[in-house]
Amino acid sequence: MSEEQKYDLLIKNIQVVKPNSDEVEISDIAIKDGVFKEIKPNINSEEAKNIYDGNNKLAFPGLVDAHMHTGIYNPLNEDAIIESRAAAMGGVTSSLNYMRTGGYYLNKGGPYKDFLPEVLELSKNNFFVDYAYHVAPMDRSHIDEIPNIIEEFGITSFKIFMFYGGHGLHGASSSQHEFLMIDENEKYDIAHFEFVMRGIQKAIDMYPDKKNDISLSLHCETAEIMAAYTKLVQEDNKLEGLHAYSASRPPHSEGLAIFIASYLANETQLPNVNLLHLSSKKAVDAAMQMQTVFPHINFRKEVTIGHLILDVDASTGNLAKVNPPIRPREDVEFLWDSVLNGDIDWIVSDHACCKHEDKVDSNNADNIWLAKSGFGGTEYLLSALVSEGSKRGLSLNKMAALTSLNPARRYGLPSKGDIKIGLDADLVLVDPNETWTIKAEESESGQGYTPFEGQELNAKVTTTFLRGHRIYDEGQVLGEPKGNYLKRPY
Secondary structure, X not given: OOOOOOEEEEEEEEEEEOOOOOOEEEEXXXXXXXXXXXXXXXXXXXXXEEEEEEEEEEEEEOEEEEEEOOOOOOOHHHHHHHHHHHHHHOOEEEEEEEEOOEOOOOOEOOOHHHHHHHHHHHHOOOOOOEEEEEXXXXXXXXHHHHHHHHHHHOOOEEEEEHHHHOEOOOOEOOOHHHHHOOOOOOOOOHHHHHHHHHHHHHHHHHOHHHOOOOEEEEXXXXXXXXXXXXXXXXXXXXXXHHHHHHHHOOHHHHHXXXXXXXXXXXXXXXXXXEEOOOOOHHHHHHHHHHHHHOOOOEEEEEEEHHHHHOOOOOOOHHHHOOOOOOOOHHHHHHHHHHHHOOOOOEEEOOEOOOOHHHHOOOOOOOOXXXXXXXXXXXXXXXXXXXXXXXXXXXXXXHHHHHHHHHHHHHOOOOOOOOOOOOOEOOEEEXXXXXXEEOOHHHOOOOOOOOOOOOOEEOOEEEEEEEOOEEEEEOOXXXXXXXXXXXXXXX
């Protein structure tokens, strides 16, 4: 390469969507050594080794899909390859995955000092996008490991599944200890949640330089309410499918759990709390109330693209079973209002590939209680948000903040989430004028179906760049998996 060719790649003729801007800028982007080097109009093509014509498409920062579950239903090393291809297809360049000991995932208990090296080894060279992990402390010994998890493994985000107190992944659990693979003397209950919070706060004190990067995320549903209402719905036997499942895990179960979690965060002086996949008006209202009651807590609020697109009348029925449940249309519209009002901090996929043969019972596919929870969707995250959000007046710049900047900054990824000189050259191009229909057969995911089947969208991801390398273009995932592990702060 001659001295004049000072860039590895020049992307021309694009509309740059920056999260901290109020406008979309016509510009070129030059990349060198995997980072953004120049962002301005009319960069000289002779200065670049390679040229890519963006054909006036929208250019978003690569997505930081902050809520995924790679390896939950399938072997981690296999799931990483296939589902990160789906992520690349959707414009995702950083995949943040929830991980825990117990049933599913690796189906192992024990300390994280033994568990996490295996996770990282199974992940190595298998992701097409960059990746990181969140970890859930499931017993008292895991709480003691929190400082080591931060220091050795670079994992700064932790999780509590509040409903596991009396439920498994798909419904009532007959044996909590067996499902969670914890000792008979352990309890996964409100007291444990408090002690997890105290452990995280202690770690924040130990690592003051990481205090803004260390946080706790919570799946907020109340096990006791869910157990009682599941019994009522099943005995009444008047509701079916997604209607029944939503009623069995009612919105006030979410609201109550948010109240409990917030009070405990205040009690333990935990400053950084993430309320995951809020699915209902009552959940968002509870989150906003707690933000007012405890203004010193830095609450962040998350919704999923599934809860923004689907409702209980979805034609794909039980294939859309997820926790918390898909809700009635009035809750969906309230979530959109919350996004537009700025009350939601980021939007994710909650991608959890569950193959059709595992998703519904082979002999009774219409039985919602026998169906497994969770589904994929990372490949549709940005296309669906641009399509539906644009109709509702959500700005493109706000979409970039919701899918990239906000989660990147919260989760210790300052080199991700924005289109800015010096940051990782993660970029996704979107055609804002392409109308298409979602078909599972066209997805890179190994799931084989999608609850979004038949949804018509008016925008489509066409190209994804990871650190300046084109990993998805013209309907094809390119090259070999070259995703890096994001040891945080990264």
